[in-house]
Amino acid sequence: MLNYNKKLPDGASDWVVTEENFQTLALGKCEAVMALGNGYMGLRSAAEESYVGEKRNLFVNGTFNRFDEFEVSELPNAADVTGLDIRVDGKRFTLEQGEITEYSRSLNLRDAELVRSFIWTNAEGKKLEFTFRRFVSLDRLHLIGMKLDIKSLSGSVKVSIASGIDAQVSNSGSQHFHEGEKRIYDKKYLELIQTTTESKVDFVIGAAHRLKLDGQEIENSPAMEIDRRKVAVAYSVDLQEGQSLSFEKVATVHTSRDLAYAQDYSLPAMREHALGDLKSVYAAGYDALFQDHASAWAKVWNEYGITIESKNSFDLLALRFALYHMVVMTPAHDRRMGIGAKGLSGEGYKGHSFWDTEIFILPFYIYSNPKTARSLLEYRYLGLEGARRKAKENGYAGAMYPWEAAWPSDGEVTPVWGAVDIVTGEQTKIWSGFIEQHITSDIVYAVWHYYRATGDEDFMERYGYEMIFDTAIFWASRLEWDEAEGRYEINEVVGPDEYKEHVDNNAFTNYMAHFNIELAMQYYSKLETERPELFKHYDELLNLKEARKVWESKLDLIYLPQPNENRIIPQDDTYLQKEIIDLTPYKDQEKVGSIFNDYNLDQVGNMQISKQADIMMLFFLLENKFAPEVKLANYEYYEEKTLHDSSLSLSTHSILASDFGDKELAYHLFKRAAEIDLGPKIHSSDAGIHAASLGGIWECVVMGFAGVRMLDGQLHLAPKLPDHWEKLSFPLHWQGKPLEISITPQQISITNTASEPVQLFVNGELQVVQDTAIF
Template sequence: MTSTAAAEIREPTPGRSSGFVTTSALPELDHLFRLFVLTWDPRGASAQAPESTRAIGLVEALLERGARVAIVTEASLGALLPAVEASIAEEPRKRLYVAADGGAHMFGFDHRGRPVEIAPTADHEDVLSFMMGELARPFGIEPEDVLVVGEAFGPAGLADILEQQLALEAQMGPFAPSRDPTWGVVESGFDVAREHEIESLLTIANGYLGMRGSLAEGSSVSRPATFLAGAFEPSSDVSPVPELVIAPDWGRLRFTVEGEPFAVETTAMERHHRTLDLRRGLLLREGLGTGPGGHATRIRTAHLASLANRHLLLEAVEITPQNFSGMVVVDAVLSGDVKSGSGSSHWAGFAPRQGLVGPILVGETHGGLELALASHTTAADPGSLEMRCEREIGPVSAMERCTLHVRLGEPSVLHRVVGLFTSRDGTVPVQRVELLEREAAATSFGALLGEHVAAWQTRWRQSDVEIDGMPWIERALRFALYHLIATVQPHDPRCSIGARALSGEAYRGHVFWDTEIFMVPFYVHTWPEAARTLLLYRHLTLDGARRKAKKLGYEGALYAWESADTGDETTPEFVRSPIGEIVPILSGLEEHHISADVAYAIWAYAQSTGDERILREEGAEILVETARFWVSRGAVKADGKFHIDRVIGPDEYHESVDDNAFTNWMARQNLRYAVAIARGVGRAKAAALGVTPEEISRWEEIAARMYLGEDPRTGLLEQHKGFFDLAYVDVAAYSPRTVPIDVLLGRERTRSSQVVKQADVVQLLALLWDEFSPDARRKNFLYYEPRTAHGSSLSPGIHALVAARLGLLATATRYLEQTASIDLGNNMGNAAGGVHAAGLGSLWQAVAFGVAGLRTTPEDPETLIVEPTLLPGMRRVSLPMQLRGRSLRVHALPGAVEVHVVEGAAPIGLVVCGEAGARHTTRADPGRAYVARRKDDRYLAWEEIEP
């Protein structure tokens, strides 16, 4: 390091300098830093020097809380490493960096805590600039979140600064945002144009309900909504359909500061941030503003829907007057004054009342669903806060009005506990909610919060994916997994997942093939119990599928394209276009691949989990009835092939087509599964359903005769009959675009062109990979990829998956980034209607099945094939994976792949591809770890290593 660089770090000027926070005294008290740059030689810790030992212990504590720490030292890494290894555990070490040799070399640490050189020669003339480029900006860390501490402090001063940072975090409690930006989604300011979109992104949910992240006090554009999973009432759309029930607003808070409302639209806001803490499942808000009377106030809030007790909802509020002492009023409201986006009021009436602990709002929907909400607000520290709460009961609301006497600079904290039950829970809701409130009143708020956070920690241990080198994708993936975890009810088969999860009203909460094809795989490999429950929803709605098939003149079961609570078709027959045109919707009549999609998901779940019970009972019944549907749906024609006419495939730009390849291939799989079940573990159930040997033989024959659309000359699949004769359109010539391509081309030109809305044949490649030769996979992807306009959020993630498997790195990267931006970048333009749950699931699949290359084969579900394709910039991809009762941890590295068999009752097979097409296989024992090292573009044989 040159003397100039040394002076910049070692002798900083107090305050803010060039955006960084440098210090020669303790830094400002109300700021949590995310990156600490420390000029320090911690080797003294190895000799147990007391202050160095304390300092390095505090460094480890900050690393454990998600901060990143860079140590700048004149020592070499080799000299420093023993102190690091002796003092900092492997997991937090991943967020530690060392600028060794005075900054000439920058090192990070991998998943095993070993040093990895980030750059062979850092520009040690400007160490801070280098660190901002390498360690801050890629993670979204702003300059003001970087604290630079020079060596002049010595170990004691350094320890004091770090200790203060930890104390500040403890003082902030639940209001403290994550120090790791890859675990948070932050929205600053107040943008009227984006507010509905932001509300979707910041949704909190627990599978039982979901609440959009709207402002607690509301605004002129706020669209608050709490959705009750699995509960539906009629909409007021042009074509009425069932829609998710909008529950009373439980999170409403109104603030009055010295008689003036505190709200973003009426208060001059100096700063305003909302943060979705993905790791803890918290929605945080901080606002610092001054009202018309000149009273400056900082308000922080935290909201959560408990993952530990799904009937429990918590809020915390902190109010700190900045320039006055006086009176603040907080109204904690339960409001039944809610309507859906369609304009429907689901509630027939309310009966607010006084409860034993707090006010209760009891309501009943037009359909007879009963609900009870109870609320109780208390002071976090009753002994130090002067507060009086009164209850107010209105026609459709119940409220606690709490008056606080606040003092200058002193935070006043309130805790609110809300309980919610409905008649769907099997008992009288008001009795259950009063009991819950009494139990919660006897438990500390901190304990309730801790149970919720612990539940999230359990889920993240089974789900979290680390992508070293691509923090933007890592954060997007965590955002995706947060919503997938938050939106599933793992113990209630009456609830599936709608296309927009529990975050918005688009599609009215209806369930599509999105669930089985795009979301269920995530649950299968991280939360099998939840996957099973989602599939049992299809069994509970099987009678609705039977009714639909019968109505259309078919046998067996045809699942609703859009399903709600009964399984009957809920796709609207028509919609009104933006220009007022009435447009017919044919999906409910013709998009029949949904039945094969459900069958595929059941089979894939059973293969991946070893759950034969579902194949003996519920799954067997579904497979039998869907097979019966396909037999009645098509016919053998003069060419001797079985044809399925007049359908819509995944590419919804082309309606009423014959022999859609995706539909036919998936129908064939459906029939094959039914044959296997009826002759195997499900034969008793099949017999009970009246299946005869002749019927099984008929399924087998039709599967063998299925028209598949293969062109023997080119090796291509024709997406549907006549597709190859349609006009070619250069889709790329219409990019970039802000509207779907079918709007640009017009409906008729789109239908007569080779323009594909979303992955169709490419989707088939992803699902039935082993049905196609390597040559056919590549040819079909290269043919259909440039013809696909990605008019659906379901499409880019699947393209990323297949492109990664094919080794098309640039293409895979482009589609991975596109998928990551669907919601966080709103690149579909409709995130206001809720997050795109299928897109979120496809992002996980793109990384797990594409980049990490994890898959099994139909012939051997007990063996995991690992074929990673790391994309440019990725230094490591690590993820957990459950397969056949084993818990695995997979680490894909540029030069190797590691698999740790964390738990399991028996060994599992592992396979990598070696030279000349050879495969290296090993039987991996539980509790052990294995590595296959890479040589050129192939892998050597597996070796056992230390776990």
């Protein structure tokens, strides 16, 4: 369905994702994969003309709202500014009629521009050339730019275009906005003001249009329309054969959640500012605005300048695709916002943040852009309010992070009901919001990872220590004493493998809880000795001295499942006793979750089947706590039982395959991860792109193939490039020092541009790099 061989006009390759055939039954794929954004907002790439089954989504980060008391908070679908009602000689234009040739819709990753072009012949035999362009500005976060060029190739035609701001949209039926106010200034500047129903976030959306005939701007007084939840204008132009019409549209989006209004907000002031912004971008024009946007992206690619020289060019394009989407979905501008599991590309998971951010996306920012990594962790610090409330509501102490997070103070926002049970016909209850609790220690792991990799003591003093201490207090209160076994256990949980619900002693959960408490004890001692004033502050805030007594009494009695006689660590208390079935029919499936066509969740729960990496994730995060032979034995045991029905899974298994020296399997899993969104499965991305998997692609390359790890506070580099890779180069930040690393099958080159030397382990040997070193 998608082609990756198209080059940019200047000849640059491995930058373009192209759709070469229009398919009305597969609209969601390109809408999500080719989504645009800048972290402030995300725009799903629906076509300008309307089709049944399309999803027209515009999301502004952080603007969460609840439709009513029976639903959870979600990012509201803002008014559509991309839809155009195009008519040719009075008949509505659609690709479902007429003849289409030379069709192409491309996402240019380098410049973050969406371009769609084709030649269309209508039923009367009149032929027109269409080119649509669109971008969401990285230079001006509130700006969306669009351009349509229409050329008459045979005969004269009358072209009419109706365009505006259409708030007759919803989130799959949930309407998040009050009716709002509409206005048109000077027959040119369109304005729509709406407020979310529950969170009371104000939106001001503006739009303006410019028409040119054969390059010359024309004044064309539009027909104006204001209707329910809609404001629009319509233009008509007569085109002679050979003439071209250029139709430009700029739109601006501002909300009361914008950081500029965090302290001092009034709707009239924002409205005035938004109108001024709209007039400014209109005066600049599409071409100049796009050039500024492209320049901003050039800086991004220069900063994240990772390159792969591979015999398979798809490898580099897949990596660039992953980096592109991480940029467009990350709210680098505002620490009050997280990253949704679908980014800003679709309604899937309602814009909520999961452990996906900390475990799969944050490593990219830790090593590529520590400033953004810190912002994402500060979002979690701001979420302590909701985490403490969740702990209290569940009868625990400390901070218990929500499985799904929205606005930081919202607390738990996981829906309660999900898909159908094929046996009972009832809705399946979603237990993760209640008992999938490992996210609390996952966030602490990310804090620790960031601190050891950056040395950012200021972050720890302001935020990090408090997060670690209060989550350790939670875990200590969560532990359950088993008198018969003489140990503390953690029962009734869901681990990373979500096909196993209500299990006792999930190994990942237990080990990570132990890590969390142990880390808190280490930092307790550090602050007590080195920073007595800071220690006093946290002691007064959290009663640390009493907490320490509890930690000391419980830590060594936490049950940590150990390898059996076959070196296998039980995923939970009963996993190894469950039935084993042949998983071959479900391993190479067209759509994830196909096993539920034959079994319900309770039945799958009684089989040795894993949705995703569980024990393997433990080996990745706490790898130096386990012997290599134990890791290998478990990998071989659990890999054949893992369906990879979660997009989070393949990258972890790929990294471990690299560690074990299985280059062929490591690359195969990397490619499968890349093909979750870019592959041929036409409905894989309908609900949005897979944010964690995209972060995992970077992890496969840098932490897997290049072997970059942080172990016990030390940087390690142990490359195992795929056999068909000739070179891998990437930037890496370590302890505030920027490094440039280049790896070939023959050598490793490390350049340190900082004035101080860097220590790291290269293939297990401690090395010191001052300027450039070759190994």
